[in-house]
Amino acid sequence: MADRIRVLLVDDDADVADLTATYLERVSDRITAVRKATPGEGLAALDAERIDCIVSDYDMPETNGLEFLESVRAVESNLPFILFTGKGSEEIASEAISAGVTDYLQKVGGSEQYEMLANRIENAVAQHRAEAEAIEANRQMLRMFQRITDAFFAIDNDWKVTYINQRAAEFLGYSQDDLIGEDLRELFPKKGGERLYDAYQRAFEKQEPVTLEAKSVFRPGKWVEERVYPAEDGLSVYFQDITERKEMEAEIREAKGKIEDLHDIAARVVTCTSDEEIYDLAIEAAKEILEFDICAADAIEDGLLVPKAVSTKSPTDGYYEGTPLDADENLAAETARNQTSRLVTDLHEAGYAPAEATYQSAVSIPIGDVGVFQAVSKEVGGFDEDDLELAELLVTHITQALKRIQFEEELRAEIDRFAALFDNVPNATVSYVFDEGEPVVRDVNPAFEDAFGWDVESIVDRPMDDFLVPSGKENEARRINERVKEGIRIEGEEIGRQTEDGVRDFLLHTAPVQVGDSSEGFTIYTDITVQKQRERKLERQNERLDEFASVISHDLRNPLNVATGRLDLLQAEYDSHHIPPIQRALDRMEALIEDVLALAQQGKVVSETGAVSLTRVVKHAWAMVSTETAELYLDDSLAVVDADEGRLCELLENLFRNAIEHAGSDATVTVGPLEDEDGFFVADDGPGIPSDDHATVFEHGYSTTDGGTGFGLAIVRSITEAHGWEIRSVETGEDCARFEILT
Numbered sequence: 001m002a003d004r005i006r007v008l009l010v011d012d013d014a015d016v017a018d019l020t021a022t023y024l025e026r027v028s029d030r031i032t033a034v035r036k037a038t039p040g041e042g043l044a045a046l047d048a049e050r051i052d053c054i055v056s057d058y059d060m061p062e063t064n065g066l067e068f069l070e071s072v073r074a075v076e077s078n079l080p081f082i083l084f085t086g087k088g089s090e091e092i093a094s095e096a097i098s099a100g101v102t103d104y105l106q107k108v109g110g111s112e113q114y115e116m117l118a119n120r121i122e123n124a125v126a127q128h129r130a131e132a133e134a135i136e137a138n139r140q141m142l143r144m145f146q147r148i149t150d151a152f153f154a155i156d157n158d159w160k161v162t163y164i165n166q167r168a169a170e171f172l173g174y175s176q177d178d179l180i181g182e183d184l185r186e187l188f189p190k191k192g193g194e195r196l197y198d199a200y201q202r203a204f205e206k207q208e209p210v211t212l213e214a215k216s217v218f219r220p221g222k223w224v225e226e227r228v229y230p231a232e233d234g235l236s237v238y239f240q241d242i243t244e245r246k247e248m249e250a251e252i253r254e255a256k257g258k259i260e261d262l263h264d265i266a267a268r269v270v271t272c273t274s275d276e277e278i279y280d281l282a283i284e285a286a287k288e289i290l291e292f293d294i295c296a297a298d299a300i301e302d303g304l305l306v307p308k309a310v311s312t313k314s315p316t317d318g319y320y321e322g323t324p325l326d327a328d329e330n331l332a333a334e335t336a337r338n339q340t341s342r343l344v345t346d347l348h349e350a351g352y353a354p355a356e357a358t359y360q361s362a363v364s365i366p367i368g369d370v371g372v373f374q375a376v377s378k379e380v381g382g383f384d385e386d387d388l389e390l391a392e393l394l395v396t397h398i399t400q401a402l403k404r405i406q407f408e409e410e411l412r413a414e415i416d417r418f419a420a421l422f423d424n425v426p427n428a429t430v431s432y433v434f435d436e437g438e439p440v441v442r443d444v445n446p447a448f449e450d451a452f453g454w455d456v457e458s459i460v461d462r463p464m465d466d467f468l469v470p471s472g473k474e475n476e477a478r479r480i481n482e483r484v485k486e487g488i489r490i491e492g493e494e495i496g497r498q499t500e501d502g503v504r505d506f507l508l509h510t511a512p513v514q515v516g517d518s519s520e521g522f523t524i525y526t527d528i529t530v531q532k533q534r535e536r537k538l539e540r541q542n543e544r545l546d547e548f549a550s551v552i553s554h555d556l557r558n559p560l561n562v563a564t565g566r567l568d569l570l571q572a573e574y575d576s577h578h579i580p581p582i583q584r585a586l587d588r589m590e591a592l593i594e595d596v597l598a599l600a601q602q603g604k605v606v607s608e609t610g611a612v613s614l615t616r617v618v619k620h621a622w623a624m625v626s627t628e629t630a631e632l633y634l635d636d637s638l639a640v641v642d643a644d645e646g647r648l649c650e651l652l653e654n655l656f657r658n659a660i661e662h663a664g665s666d667a668t669v670t671v672g673p674l675e676d677e678d679g680f681f682v683a684d685d686g687p688g689i690p691s692d693d694h695a696t697v698f699e700h701g702y703s704t705t706d707g708g709t710g711f712g713l714a715i716v717r718s719i720t721e722a723h724g725w726e727i728r729s730v731e732t733g734e735d736c737a738r739f740e741i742l743t
Contacts (some may be wrong), residue, residue, distance in 0.1 A: 005125050006050055009035045010042040010068065011057040016107075020055070020084070023114035024121070031118060041067035046075060052125045053102075055117065058085030058092060066099050068385060073100065078131065080124035084117060102128075110345040151241075156234040157169035157204070159184045172218045177509065192217040196226070200237075203230045213242065252739035255386060260392050260694035261289045269401040275299070279309035279407065282398045286375060289309050290390055294359070295375035297367065297398075298332060300325065305332055305372060329353040332372045335364040343388045345381045363388050370406075428452060428506075432464050433518060435483055439464045442520075451527055453500030467498045480508070485519045487512045490637065494532075505532040560589055595669040609723070612645045614638040614680060618671050621652035638680060641743050643723055651719040652682070654712045655739060662737065679725070683738040694729045 007024060011017040014037065021033035036042040036052070039062060041133045045051065058065035065083050072081055083096045086107040096104045102124045104119055151168035155161055161179045169176045169370060173188070179187075188197060195214055206673035207230045216222040222245040226239040265285045272278045279297045286292040298305040304322040329335040331352045335342055342364045347354050354362070354376065360383040364374045373395050377383060422429060432439040441464050449455050452468070458465055469477040473496065483490060490510040496503045507526040512519070564586050571579050615638045622632050641648070652671075659669050663686025670683045687696055698717040716739075720727040726742040 003030055005031050005052045007031055007033050007121055008042055008045055008051045008054045009033050009056075010039055010054065010060075010065075010264060011035075012037050012060045013057070016057075020114065020117070022128075023111060024118050027115050027118040032123065039063050043071055043075070046072065046079075051079065052128075053080040053082065053121050055084050055121065057083045058083055058096075062709070066096060066101075069096075069099055069101060078128060080121070080128045082117070082124060084122055088325060098504065109208045115206075122198075152236070152238050153179070154234060154236050155184050155200075162234065168239070171216075171224075171239075189217050199226070199228060200235060203235055205229045206230075213246075216241075245729050251386075257414055258289050258390055259393065262390065262397065265289070265394065266400075268395040270399055270404075272401060272405070273404055275402060276308065278401045281503050282373060282394065283309040283311055285394055285721065286373075286391070290375075290387065290394065292375040292387075292391075294377070295373070297371060297373050298323070299367075299371040300336060300369070305336060308371070331362055331364045332374050335366050335372050335374070339366045339369065341365045341388060341392055343383055343385065345383075347376075365395045366393055367395055368403065370399075370402055373398070408420065425524065428527070430464060430523050430525075431520070432523070433482070433520045437481070437485075438485075439481055439521065448525070451499065451504075451525060452497075465669070470496055470503045472500045479674045480510075484510050484512045484523075487514060494528070503634075504529040518624050549649045560586065560593065564590075609642045609644055611640050612643045612648060614641050617645060618652060621649045622656060624649070625653050625656045625660070627660060630660050630663075630665060630667045630669060633668060635670075635672040638671070638673055639678075643743075647719050647722065651716050651741075654716045655682045658712050658716075659686065659737065674742070677742055679740060679742040681730075681738055683732070683736055685736050688732070688737050689729055694731060697729045698727070715729075 005028075009017050009021055011020070014035075015052065017035045017037070021035055022032045024033050028247055033050070034045055036045055039060065042054065042056070046054075055063045058070075065085060069081050069083075072079060073686055080102040080106060081100075082103045082163045083101045084105050084107060085092070087618075089374050093104050103120045105113070105120060107113065140325070149159065151171050153161055153164035153168045156280075161182050164172075164176055164179050166176060169179055172179070176374070180219055184200075192215075195212070196217065199212050199261065200212045205321055205353050209230070210228040211226070212222065213225045221243070222241060223243045224239045225242045226237060229236045229238075262285065265281065269278055269281055272281060277433075279299070283295055286295045292311070294311055296310040297308050299308045300306075305325065307324050323330055323333055325333050325336055329345060329352055331342060331347065331354075342362075344350050344352065344362050344364070347360060347362055352362075356376075360380045361375040362374060362376045363383050364372060365388075367373055367743060373391065375383070375387075375391065399476050422431070422443070423445050425445055426447055428451035429445045430441060430448055431443045433442070441459050441462055444454075444456055454467060465477050476495070480490065480493075480495075490508055493508045495506055495508050497506050505528050507528050508526040509526070511522040513521055567579065567586060569580055570576075571583075579654050615634065615636060618632075618634055618638070657668060659682070661685040663669075668685045671680060673680050698713045717727055720741055723743075728740050728742075730740050731737045732738050
């Protein structure tokens with residue numbers, strides 16, 4: 001156990017030694033006695049095993065106890081040594097104390113002496129162990145102090161320096177030996193040491209650690225961080241030279257301040273309304289924030305870098321009036337071409353030709369694709385990476401501002417173009433925004449005012465449907481609004497809308513627009529009232545033609561059929577010269593009915609058309625007509641027309657029949673395109689049409705032959721007009737008939 005005490009008893013009297021050992025082990029259970037008869041044996045035992053205390057007699061044969069002490073001290077200088085002797089005198093006691101014995105005890109009668117001896121042994125060992133532990137603690141602390149990389153020193157409660165490492169001594173400007181034992185207060189300068197003194201005093205009084213950063217009072221210009229730890233016997237002080245850190249922090253604060261200032265510039269540049277203001281602000285910021293004395297901002301114009309703003313310290317002739325983008329040995333031109341920032345520490349060594357020979361270094365940064373910012377210095381290495389980064393930050397703000405100005409200019413131009421387009425759209429147009437599901441008018445164009453009769457002031461900011469939707473059409477309007485809000489475009493939907501003159505027909509076209517969460521739209525109204533009136537009129541006309549055709553087909557054909565049947569019966573019973581004329585009259589009536597029915601049918605409006613090859617239809621119509629020996633001359637350059645193919649074929653068949661009937665079976669018929677107008681012509685080489693008859697040739701009943709019904713050309717005109725075309729009979733100055741159809 002750690003508290004056991006091994007005692008070496010050295011006495012030449014074995015009985016005394018045994019008795020002493022017995023009593024010691026009986027009195028204290030901590031003591032174990034090792035008995036030796038001579039000092040020589042005692043030294044051997046001391047060398048061979050752990051001994052905590054020596055108890056020795058004085059008078060022994062080989063040597064006395066004091067000489068034995070001297071031998072022990074040569075080996076163990078601090079081991080407790082008690083002289084326990086029966087030969088006692090003041091002289092021996094004095095000599096023993098002078099020799100350095102731990103204790104001196106004279107042998108007397110009785111057992112009490114052994115109790116006293118045991119007590120002396122325990123006290124001596126306890127003190128020795130405490131001193132050894134203190135020495136070891138000091139050694140460990142010293143080793144710890146020596147391993148400390150910080151500057152370190154320790155002071156006692158009287159402010160005396162008890163330890164200082166080499167680093168601390170060097171920083172303070174003294175040697176270690178010079179400082180040990182010195183009063184630290186006397187080392188402080190008379191001025192400037194108050195803060196350190198107060199910190200140490202606070203640590204002493206409150207027994208709490210103190211940390212502070214301060215300028216060194218021993219090394220002007222240096223900063224130290226001190227950590228003061230109090231203990232019962234004084235203070236331990238660690239300190240570091242933090243000058244570099246403080247300088248870096250100062251640089252960081254300065255850079256942070258510049259960055260904050262540059263962000264303020266970003267806020268200011270938003271208020272600029274022109275490129276010139278932005279360039280001027282860039283140079284102002286470069287001078288005042290980045291501390292660039294000589295700088296300029298150039299814009300790219302027509303292949304040149306043109307200065308837009310320069311610092312006041314820039315010489316008037318120090319910048320080019322215009323630098324070509326392809327210029328050699330020019331840093332700004334190279335920056336614009338490569339779109340890369342550059343930091344050049346020595347312009348001349350890098351092979352550049354600066355505007356002034358005294359310019360030695362530069363930073364050059366592209367302003368997007370519109371220009372270059374450049375700062376120069378008359379010193380080599382006048383800029384570092386931090387300068388470049390801050391300048392790039394400034395240029396980033398400037399670039400964004402220039403882009404904003406450009407965008408706003410383009411936007412204003414686009415708005416102006418749109419406004420002009422809006423105002424000049426020939427159809428009624430309204431712009432609106434949906435508010436709680438209802439379209440509210442934002443603007444209308446002049447055509448809207450003309451079409452509906454309401455001016456801008458009376459309708460803007462009011463619900464559009466309140467003005468335009470006729471009574472009974474509210475649900476239809478709501479469905480249209482829902483489709484527009486959902487982003488669905490409406491193309492050409494026929495609707496009725498209220499105007500100041502009443503309800504009119506319109507084609508509706510919508511353009512939905514989504515702006516953020518706002519639903520907006522544009523609607524164009526094409527007035528088709530006249531067209532719809534014409535269509536309704538034509539529908540009524542077609543209905544009357546159908547009714548007329550029904551009457552002709554039923555009320556005339558039935559009696560005609562009866563007459564024809566009776567004539568057949570009469571002819572079977574009688575042979576009379578009256579019968580053939582009757583038959584011819586009935587046949588003529590049949591032909592007239594067929595032509596009238598055809599005229600009624602072909603007069604209907606054409607509702608569905610498509611792209612038709614005129615060449616192909618001409619060939620088909622010619623094949624459908626009995627042309628006998630007549631010839632067709634067809635121009636292959638005939639166009640494609642938009643028509644009802646079946647009715648166009650009937651039109652051509654009638655013209656071909658008309659040509660053969662009037663020009664003869666060996667006629668030549670020509671079909672070709674018109675030269676100066678859209679359309680085609682049909683001509684024959686017959687006798688032509690009398691000049692007085694050109695105006696009446698298309699009327700019902702017109703015919704120049706005895707057997708004709710006079711409906712052929714009337715049917716042609718009906719088919720032409722049903723397509724929305726025009727037909728005319730043209731005088732050619734030659735013996736021929738020529739009809740021109742304008743499509």
